[in-house]
Amino acid sequence: MMKQISNRKLRRQKRNRFFGALYASIIYALFYIPVLVMIQFSFNDAKRNYSWEGFTTMWYGKLFSFRNHDLWEALVYSLIIAVIATIISVAIGVLGGVGLKKFEFRGKRFINLMLYVPIVVPEIVLAVSMLIIFMTIGIKLGMGTIVIGHCTFCIPYAVVTIKGRISGDNETLQEASMDLGANRLQTFWRVTIPSIMPGILSAAFLSFTLSIDDVIMSNMLASARQSTLPVLILSVNRTGVTPDINALTTIMVLVMVAGMLLLSAVQRARAKKEAREIAEMEKRISTMHSMVE
Numbered sequence: 001m002m003k004q005i006s007n008r009k010l011r012r013q014k015r016n017r018f019f020g021a022l023y024a025s026i027i028y029a030l031f032y033i034p035v036l037v038m039i040q041f042s043f044n045d046a047k048r049n050y051s052w053e054g055f056t057t058m059w060y061g062k063l064f065s066f067r068n069h070d071l072w073e074a075l076v077y078s079l080i081i082a083v084i085a086t087i088i089s090v091a092i093g094v095l096g097g098v099g100l101k102k103f104e105f106r107g108k109r110f111i112n113l114m115l116y117v118p119i120v121v122p123e124i125v126l127a128v129s130m131l132i133i134f135m136t137i138g139i140k141l142g143m144g145t146i147v148i149g150h151c152t153f154c155i156p157y158a159v160v161t162i163k164g165r166i167s168g169d170n171e172t173l174q175e176a177s178m179d180l181g182a183n184r185l186q187t188f189w190r191v192t193i194p195s196i197m198p199g200i201l202s203a204a205f206l207s208f209t210l211s212i213d214d215v216i217m218s219n220m221l222a223s224a225r226q227s228t229l230p231v232l233i234l235s236v237n238r239t240g241v242t243p244d245i246n247a248l249t250t251i252m253v254l255v256m257v258a259g260m261l262l263l264s265a266v267q268r269a270r271a272k273k274e275a276r277e278i279a280e281m282e283k284r285i286s287t288m289h290s291m292v293e
Contacts, residue, residue, distance in 0.1 A: 035253060042246035049243065059243040063251075071232065071248060078228040081143060081218075082211040085150040089207040090200060092151075093158025097199075098192065100159070101166040115160065118153045126152055127220035134221070142223045149217040154210055158203040165199025198267050205263055209256070 045054035063071075100112060118126060130149050139145060173195060177187040193200070218228040227235075233245055 038246050039250045039253070042243055042250045044243050044246075047242060049246065059247045063244045063247045071229070071245070074227060074229040074232040075248070077143070077226055078212050078218075078230070081146050081150065081228065082208050084147050085154050085211040086204050086207045088147070088151050089154035089158040090162075090204045092155050093162045093203050093207075094193070094196070094200060096155070096159040097162035097166060097196075101163050115156050118156045119160075123153065123214075123216045127217045130217070131220050140223070141221055142226070145221040146218055146228070149221045150211045150214060153214075153217070154207040157206050157210065161203040161206060162196060162199040165196045165202075198270065201263055201266065205259065 041049045041052070042059060043055050043057060044052055045056040045058075046052075100108065100115075127149065130145070130152065134141065134145050173191050174187050177191045178184070182190065212228075213230060214228070215230040215234055219231045219234070222228065222231060229248075233249075236242070236245065
């Protein structure tokens with residue numbers, strides 16, 4: 001009887017693992033097959049992405065030619081906006097995350113609830129609202145308005161990400177630092193920031209990705225002279241995306257993947273370092289106890 005129950009349980013586990021693997025495969029296929037097709041057509045020997053006509057690398061050569069000056073100008077413009085928005089969002093995210101996690105004050109619950117409004121509200125609503133505000137005040141549309149618009153949806157993500165990284169151990173380390181003679185500023189830079197650095201890196205990576213990928217806010221708040229790369233690709237898409245744009249997006253995907261792998265490596269190295277430090281501390285404590293005994 002027990003053997004039959006064990007066999008049924010084993011078959012159920014195998015069936016669950018099979019359907020789990022099948023479900024994960026379908027989800028990953030939906031995510032990554034379009035990316036793989038885009039990478040494939042960046043090597044297509046045709047001016048339009050309608051059919052595969054042969055392998056070539058000429059589009060990567062044309063990508064770096066002077067004919068794509070507008071494409072590179074839009075990319076640089078997007079990178080500058082994304083970097084500025086990331087720096088502002090992470091700086092406010094660190095202060096907001098630490099403040100909301102550590103301190104108690106009136107209106108804290110309301111702020112925590114309102115923090116999710118830019119995440120839940122459709123971006124087109126935020127974009128139209130920002131456009132109305134800028135037009136009413138008389139602010140000229142351009143890089144500054146796009147940066148402000150990007151910060152409106154990057155800051156909540158940064159605050160939530162960093163706030164989730166702060167744990168009870170941080171307060172213990174801060175108290176120990178201040179007991180040893182460090183002031184609040186020294187404790188913040190030497191204890192708090194290093195302890196939440198994985199959350200800061202994750203928030204920075206997320207904010208940069210959201211900013212450089214944005215279309216709606218950038219399209220609504222951009223000037224007539226310059227546009228970001230996603231807006232330019234959207235306008236080109238009306239006549240058909242050429243393989244040189246596929247080549248540029250392929251390079252961007254590879255850079256993003258490399259950044260994710262680097263972030264993961266940094267986090268693993270930091271975890272190993274913390275484990276070694278804890279092991280050394282425990283060894284010293286055990287040595288001191290043996291000496292006392």
